[in-house]
Amino acid sequence: MRPDGKPEGIRQSMSWLHTWTGIVLGWLLYAVFFTGTLSYFLDEVNLWMKPELHASVPGADAAQTAAVALAGMQKLAPAANTWTLEMPNERQTTVSASWRDRNAAAGRAGTKRAELDAATGEKIEARETRGGNFLYRFHFELHAMDRATGRWIVGIATMFMFVAIISGVITHKKIFTDFFTFRPKKGQRSWLDAHNATAVLALPFHIMITFSGLLLLMAMLMPWGAEIAYDGDRQAYNMERRGMVAGAQQQREGEGKEGREGRGGRSRGGAADAAPVDLAAAIGPMMAQARNAWPEHAVGRITVNRPNKPGATVELRAHGSDSLTTRGASERLVFDAATGKIKERPPLPTPSAASAVGNVFASAHMGRFAGPAVRWLLFLSGVVGTAMVATGLVLWVVKRAPERRKLGRTPFGHRVVEVTNIGVITGLALATGAYFWLNRLLPVEMAERAAWEINGFFLAWLAALVHAALRPARSAWKEQCIAIVVLFVLLPIVNPVTGGHGLFTSIPLGQAGIVGFDFAMLAIAALFGWIARHLVRKDRPVAQVVPAPLKEVTP
């Protein structure tokens, strides 16, 4: 690769590989990291973007909340075959209810959903929005293309990320002696230090997140092994992977529903005309038993099978689990609704060694298990990862500044990279801010409302890119940073003005999810404000030719 034809060492060739895989897929990876990092707070974003749900404040007594919710379901869907209630927790203010009617279509289509006020059990009508799910989906399947294509693109970028990690480690000569070193105010040196520090210090996170990302996309990227081994029977493959035997699932479900009905009918004889169980009254003692069974965990989900019919059962599931190997499986208790006695205590599944390892990576990637401390750790690690990609992208431009100066002009390719850097790094943050604003500004009754929030996101992103192309690089960086600060710092004010619970309400009520979102927005504003301050300060003395702003993007 050397123009002078001299032989090249492993470091140079790895450096070349690192630079070019980095710049070619860096923008995409930045977007994946940025939206993926926000997805650690998926529930919080969803909650914030539906301010109607803020008014629901669960009482201290979970059994009371459960009783109220079941009474609400009795009014909402008395004839349903199953009710599923997700109980409020530190990330959710309402009871999320779903139910299936007797002749409902299979799968998701047949499931109806509603959010219930945790204090009254009344149904809450929330605005139409994709909420955080848009950002979450975007981070692994992009948008406006079919799912498979998006996942392929992100999967390929993830593989290149892996290449970039390995080639980066080989390229970095003083990986151990530079471990704690950051030299500020030294232009390119500082950028390289910041890039190295964010990459090396968070290396375990980067490897985990990239590798597990690949594993999660594996079935899409490399389906052939499984196709051949299972003769194209994807369902059988998935069943076995999850530690189930094909066919056993249906059988078990059959027992659970028809079988139970049959048995109940026989043993009870004429009990079919007995008055249906008042579940709202019966749930209290069941909740107490669950609390005794798992003192560490709250009840996360209540499933009622065959409510208002003979042989009804109530299943309580613990909120959260202690292990990554089971991928979110948690303890369950099944009660006979009529007697309130424990009927079954299904054991936790024991996954095979291979799927246990897979589950550890998948759970770690998604943070599904995580309490607040570990969730914030993952989020902050995501911020470090985002900063690593961003510093790498900026470094590409900074490194080529001497070449520009020598030429006395900016080569077109350099300018393209520079503009795209701005349009992606600050532009994506601007677009996200616009998305949150539109969530509150678009009229609630608007047609295609959710789609227009997303259109607004992409229009804002495009506008940022155009702005970056029209302005000198330094001004573009500065102006976009300031715009981000304005957008994000005002969000905690926009929130109460447009119907949500502002900090003065949410803090006294202990609504951690809403408080967390508002503080995260202020933190983003502070981060970009700090960068903007650097840019403004540096502009005051003689204007520099070198576009070396944004010195420490490290958090």
Place this chain on the structure above:
Amino acid sequence: MKALIVLALSYAAMAAVSLSMARHQEQVYGKAFPAMALRLGGWALLAVALVPAIAAWGTSVGILAWLGFLTFAALAIGLQMTYAPQPVRWTAPAVALLGAVGWVLA
């Protein structure tokens, strides 16, 4: 609380590891000296920090959390060595002590 204990122990451990390196010794003490004990002690303390992490979160989550805290402890030391290296003389032992006391009390 458990998070703070793991973070405190990791911070002290990273301080010891950094102070076993000549560059940072010069920043803090003005001269370099051989410090194999500091290096080994730092690594040992890092391993020790894994114990409260696993006790608090279980094996799988515990290891993940531990790696996360190591990262942020190292970042903190990196920033400290950049902007205020001298105080590490007393912040590291003080934080180690706080972590140990917290662990005993918890």
